[in-house]
Each structure stands twice: as C-alpha cells, then as structure tokens.
Amino acid sequence: MSKNLFAPFCLLLLAAALSACDKASTAEEQAPLAKVRIETIETRPLSISSELSGRIAAPRIAEVRARVAGVVLQRTFREGTDVKQGDVLFRIDPAPFKADLDSALASLRKAEANAFQARLQEQRYAQLIADKAISAQEYDNARANARQTAADVAANQAAVQRARLNLGYATVTAPISGRVGRALVTEGALVGQNETTPLALIQQLDPIHADLTQSTRELNDLRRAFRAGQLQQVGQDQAKATLIQDDGSLYPLPGKLLFADLSVDPSTGQIILRSEFPNPDLDLLPGSFIRVRLEQAVNSQGISVPQRAIQRDSAGIAQVLLVDAEQRVVQRPVQLGAAQKDRWIVSEGLKAGDRIVVEGLQHARPGEKVQIDDSPLPLAQTTGQ
Numbered sequence: 268m269s270k271n272l273f274a275p276f277c278l279l280l281l282a283a284a285l286s287a288c289d290k291a292s293t294a295e296e297q298a299p300l301a302k303v304r305i306e307t308i309e310t311r312p313l314s315i316s317s318e319l320s321g322r323i324a325a326p327r328i329a330e331v332r333a334r335v336a337g338v339v340l341q342r343t344f345r346e347g348t349d350v351k352q353g354d355v356l357f358r359i360d361p362a363p364f365k366a367d368l369d370s371a372l373a374s375l376r377k378a379e380a381n382a383f384q385a386r387l388q389e390q391r392y393a394q395l396i397a398d399k400a401i402s403a404q405e406y407d408n409a410r411a412n413a414r415q416t417a418a419d420v421a422a423n424q425a426a427v428q429r430a431r432l433n434l435g436y437a438t439v440t441a442p443i444s445g446r447v448g449r450a451l452v453t454e455g456a457l458v459g460q461n462e463t464t465p466l467a468l469i470q471q472l473d474p475i476h477a478d479l480t481q482s483t484r485e486l487n488d489l490r491r492a493f494r495a496g497q498l499q500q501v502g503q504d505q506a507k508a509t510l511i512q513d514d515g516s517l518y519p520l521p522g523k524l525l526f527a528d529l530s531v532d533p534s535t536g537q538i539i540l541r542s543e544f545p546n547p548d549l550d551l552l553p554g555s556f557i558r559v560r561l562e563q564a565v566n567s568q569g570i571s572v573p574q575r576a577i578q579r580d581s582a583g584i585a586q587v588l589l590v591d592a593e594q595r596v597v598q599r600p601v602q603l604g605a606a607q608k609d610r611w612i613v614s615e616g617l618k619a620g621d622r623i624v625v626e627g628l629q630h631a632r633p634g635e636k637v638q639i640d641d642s643p644l645p646l647a648q649t650t651g652q
Contacts, residue, residue, distance in 0.1 A: 300638040303627035305590055306573065310619045313569025313612055314562045316605050318511070319540065321479035323555040325470035326543075329443045331356060333459035333466055334436040337363065339452055346449045350441045350469065357439035357466055359458065364437050368430035375423035382416035389413040445471040446549070470553060475546040477510065477522065479559055480537040508542040510551075511558040520545045524561060570617050571610040576625045577603070587617070588624040588631050590639065596624070598633040 337359035344356050392409040395401045441447070448468045458464035510518035522544035531538050542559055544551060551557075578586045589597045601616030617623070624631050631637055 300594075300636055301627060301630035301632075302640045303588075303590065303596075303624045303631050303637045304640045305622045306576070306625045308570055308572070308617050308619055308621040308623065310570055313571060313607070314507075316560045316562050316607070317481065318558055318560050318605070319479040319481050320556070320558050321477050321540075323551050323553050323557060324476045324478050325445075325472060325553045326474065326476050327443050327445065327471040329441075329445070329469045330465050331439060331442065331447075331467040331469060332463040333357075333359065333439065334463060335359065335364065335433050336459035336461075337361075337437060337457070339454050339456045339458055339466075341454060342450055344447055344450075344467075346447065348447065350444065350447050352441055352444045354441045355438055356441055356447070357452075359437040359439065361434055361437040364430065364434040368427065368434050371423065371427040371430040375420070375427050378416065378419040378423040382413070382420045385409070385413040385416040439466060441469055443469055443471060445469045472549050472551075472553075473546040474543050475551050475553070476525070477508070477542045477544060477551075477557055477559055479540045479542060479561065480532075480535070481540055482537050483531055484536075507562045508544070509560040510544055511560065513556065518544065518551070520547075522559070570613045570619070571607065572601075572613055572617070572623055573625050574606070574609050574611055576623050576628070577601075577611055578628065585611075588628060588633070590622045590624060590637060594636050594639070596631045596633050596635055596637055 339357055340360050341358040342356070343358065344350055344354065350356070389409045389412075392401060392406045396403065396406040446469065448470070450467050451465050452458060456464075458466065508522035508524055510522060512518055522542045525541045525543050528539040528541075540561065542561065572587065576587055578588070580586060584600050585603050586598055586600050589599055591597050599616055602614045604612035604614045606612070624637075627637075627640070
C-alpha cells in the first residue's frame with residue numbers, strides 16, 4: 268500500500284477510537300448513581316457501661332444452730348418456705364433445762380434466807396457494839412457474813428438467769444426473716460453435744476445482691492478519663508445496673524450499685540463491685556452466674572452509630588462509609604466502645620457533622636459518587652431507632 272493511501276486510513280482509525288471513548292464516557296456519566304441513606308453525626312450525652320460477670324449472693328445468711336445440748340422433739344416449719352424473725356423452727360427437749368431452773372430457784376431462795384438472817388444479826392450486833400456488850404471483832408464478823416450472803420444471792424440470781432436462758436434456747440427460733448432451706452436434722456437427733464450443731468439455713472432473697480468483678484486495668488482507664496475530663500463520673504447512688512440472665516434475656520427490674528470494695532484480689536487482680544436487685548418472685552437464686560451491665564460514667568459529647576452501619580475488613584477492623592461534600596463515598600476506620608441497644612458507641616474516628624451511610628452499603632464504593640435518599644423511613648424503622 269502506498270504512503271498516500273496509508274495516512275487517511277490511520278486517521279479514520281483514530282477518529283473511530285476517539286468516538287468510542289466519547290461514547291463510553293457519556294455512558295458512564297449517564298449511569299444511575301447508587302442510592303444510599305445517610306445519618307448525620309450529632310453529639311449527645313451517652314452513658315458508658317461495662318458488662319461485668321459475677322454471682323448472685325444473699326445479703327443476709329443465718330445458720331440456725333443448737334445453742335444447748337439435747338434431743339430434737341419437733342420441727343415446726345415447712346422446708347423451702349418464708350419465715351419471719353422469731354418464728355419457732357425446732358423444739359429441743361426442755362425437761363433437763365426446766366429441772367436446772369427449778370434447782371437454781373431453790374438455791375436462790377436458800378441464799379436469800381441466809382442473807383436475811385445475816386442482815387438481822389448485823390443489826391443486833393450494831394446495837395450491842397454501841398453498848399460495848401460485844402467485841403469489835405464479833406461485830407466485824409457479822410458485817411462480813413452479811414456481805415457474803417448478799418454476794419451468794421447475786422450469784423444464785425445469775426444462775427437462775429442462765430437456767431432461764433438455757434430453757435429458752437430449747438425453743439429454736441429464726442434469727443432473721445427470709446427463706447429457710449431443708450432441715451439438717453430430724454426429730455430424735457441429739458444436737459449441741461460438745462458443739463453447736465447446724466439445724467437449718469435461712470437466706471434473705473429480696474432484695475438480693477450481685478457481686479461483680481472488674482479488672483483494675485479497666486478501673487484505672489476510667490479514672491484517667493475522669494481526670495482528663497473526657498468522662499463524667501456517675502454518682503454511686505445514681506449508677507444503673509441491668510442484669511443479663513443466663514439465657515441472654517434482660518432481667519425486667521433495674522438494679523443499683525451499692526459499693527466497690529477497697530481491696531484488690533492479689534490472685535486475680537480484680538476488685539469486687541456489689542449491686543442490688545429487687546427479687547419479688549425469687550427468680551434470682553444465690554450462687555447463680557450472671558452478667559450485669561453497669562453504668563459507670565457519662566460522655567457528655569458522645570457519638571453513636573447504628574450497628575448496621577459498621578463494616579469490618581479482613582483484619583476485623585471496624586469501618587464506616589462516609590459521604591463527603593462532593594457526594595463521594597469515603598471509607599474510614601473507627602474505634603468502637605460498648606453497644607447500647609442497636610447502636611455502637613464510637614470512641615475515635617468520627618466527629619459531629621460527618622455523614623455516614625446507614626443503608627445501601629452494598630452498592631456504595633469508596634471514591635464513587637452516590638445519590639442520597641431523603642425519602643421518609645418506614646414506620647417500623649423509625650420506631651426501631
């Protein structure tokens with residue numbers, strides 16, 4: 268082919284290529300933009316909660332024990348029922364203690380008679396010593412005898428009181444109000460022989476305690492945030508506690524924080540925090556393993572995002588998609604805190620005014636332009652937020 272024919276042919280090919288590029292660019296520009304729904308970040312006070320594990324503990328536990336030795340004649344309570352303070356639980360054979368009381372009373376009357384005689388003798392000797400009819404030694408002996416018999420009366424009165432106490436201990440009563448467990452002895456058992464025999468266990472179950480453990484590292488992080496002004500501390504009487512039951516459901520009644528222990532367990536490096544929950548239906552039983560979401564601080568400039576707006580890369584790093592001023596998608600890593608209902612608290616990565624993608628994430632690509640969907644949300648989603 269000659270050079271004169273080849274030049275026009277090249278020009279035709281170049282024109283065709285440029286035309287194809289223009290058509291592709293025009294098609295790209297005319298392609299519909301992905302629709303996304305956004306949420307504009309706003310700061311508001313957010314409570315900072317920690318989810319701690321622990322066990323249920325009864326606030327008051329009383330071991331009912333035999334305080335005197337004897338044979339159990341009767342058990343007067345039904346196992347597993349509620350008892351009140353002072354209710355009779357067991358009766359121990361009172362006959363020996365009644366006999367001891369009678370003997371002590373007899374000894375007291377004898378001592379009182381001797382004391383009466385000694386006082387009369389002292390009074391007579393007081394008249395005789397005035398007339399010098401007896402010696403001073405005899406008068407001193409009479410006075411000493413009167414005082415000795417008075418001391419015998421006091422000792423016998425104490426013996427009577429002790430005998431009455433032992434007779435009263437034969438009737439075993441509930442030291443506290445609560446729920447009594449199974450009986451640890453039966454009728455006919457010899458109890459209190461050389462030791463205080465346990466008879467039953469009473470536990471107070473309403474309200475009930477939840478003893479939680481938290482690491483000192485977490486507490487130190489909170490203290491540093493308090494000192495830096497990043498968080499505001501919640502008053503102990505205002506700290507809310509939410510109990511999470513073993514099946515994952517929330518206990519319907521809210522609790523409160525009572526106190527934090529002053530010492531750290533050297534074996535675990537943890538500290539105990541005690542919370543209290545109402546337990547009217549006795550759903551919470553001592554020894555049960557539970558988790559409690561405890562409000563410990565408030566972030567006055569807190570940021571939270573819907574959980575559905577969070578994506579994670581292959582390394583597990585949390586990310587969100589933002590829409591900039593040019594309607595282009597930008598990917599940004601964020602640091603998450605605790606979850607509150609259907610939202611994540613964001614501690615780092617976002618600021619007020621940022622627009623994050625909450626719907627249409629599967630169609631949004633970083634660097635591409637998107638169209639913002641401003642249509643009203645369905646009622647179900649509106650109420651869910």
